[in-house]
Amino acid sequence: MKNILVALDFDDGEQLLIDKAYELASAFKSKVWLLHVSAPDPDFIGYDVGPQYIRDTRASDLRSEHQQLQTFANGLKEKGIDAEGLLIQGATIEMVLTESKKLNIDLIITGHQEHNFLYRAFVGSVSSEIVKKSKMPVLVVPL
Template identity: 30%
Template sequence: MKKILVPVDFSDCSVAALKAAINIARSFDAKILALHVIHDPADAPGFYASQKAGKKVFRNMEDSATQMMEEFAGKRLRKYEKHECYVRPGIPATQILQFAQKQKVDMIAMGTHGRGGLDRLMLGSVADRVIRSSDCPVLIVRDGQKAAKDQDGGDAAQDD
């Protein structure tokens, strides 16, 4: 295993997935590729803006996401040097899958909010789409609290 992709949305789920990926990466001396996908607001239903205004909104989103990624990664990946961070525009599941294929990653480790039922049907699930379409194994980590507990309730993960 040489490359592990960790899609990041800055949530506790992303933190848990990143921690799991770091543990695996250390075992294999693998590189972590952290990816944040900015969903272009122009693709959102009901978003109407002039082309100029839309580009300005997107540029601001991109600048903000890049800064957030630097802070997120700087805080959590400072002790693991073999990493790279990326910010890409697009539809999250599509970009994650394309990025994984282009970078030839060996595994995707991603968090999920664990939505179910009607929420999942209405909103869809990025994790679900990635699992169903990925060419490589996908490790799913539910959320920070659940990921840090063993079946017996003992601590399984440590905060660095």
């Protein structure tokens, strides 16, 4: 197992996922890719249109997410694990699967939180969809 991808959503379960990735990467001498898929920009935000404050807020959010990824990656590097943080925008499930193929990922690690019926009906479960659509092994960690 050479490459492990950890899908992070910055929803309070990151450290558990990173710890699992560390355990596996230590055992198999793997590289860890920490991936966060940020929501795509709204259609009205472009280079010339839309209110400036929305563009500024969005840029600040992306900068903050990137810094968090780098902090996590640096923490793994300090422990002797080759790690990189990736911040991309798009549809979460499709982007996780696309990046997994690009990076020749051997294992995807994702978290799962139990939600109520209405949440599942309207939002769905990212981890369940990744398991359904992935052609590679997926480790689902309960959060």
